[in-house]
Amino acid sequence: MNEQELTKKLTAPFEAKDVEWRIQQTTQDKSRGLAVAFITSRAIQRRLDETVGPFHWKTEFSPWHQIGNGSQLCALSIYNEERKEWVTKTDGAENSDIEPVKGGLSDSFKRAAVQWGIGRVLYSMDVVWVNIEKQGKSWIIKKSERAKLDKAYTDTLSKMKLTPAPAGGVQSTLTPKQTKET
DSSP: HHHHHHHHHHHHHGGGGGEEEEEEOOOOOSEEEEEEEEEEEHHHHHHHHHHHHHTSSEEEEOOOOOTTTTTTEEEEEETTTTEEEEEEEEEEEEESSHHHHHHHHHHHHHHHHHHHHTTTTGGGGOEEEEEEETTTEEEEEEEGGGGHHHHHHHHHHTTTTTTOOOOOOHHHSOOOOOOOOO
16 A cells, blocks of 8 residues: 555544544533544554554654653554655653543544544534533533534534545444344
């Protein structure tokens, strides 16, 4: 596969069921939240395995700085068959509040994947406000909002004249398959 074909496969948008959402900020009364889309580390790993093969990509993590909770850098390398060399792109993230180091590693991996174009289309999305509810100490998106979020994502792809790759991430394995009744 040449570089152009590889880039096309890596940057192909994910299906809506592979896109996950979290709340970035809430209204003052905590009734609504700004939803931001992301692709899970597992979906990115699957994309890399399916595109270049499990033996043709690798990651290397290193501490970035120790201010506050600290942070991680992830170097994501893909083996270029044509050039017979590893090509590396790096990005970093702060450690997270929950499971700090694991969260920092995961976030830096996702950000490094964006350097390769994986999931980059999510940055083209318009702002989406959704109804939220309290769960424990956090606020989460109400399940009834999923259809609205999926539509916002597919509308973005449609405006950009993009077609998603077949689902393959973790979320798609949790979604029941629709079967045709005979």
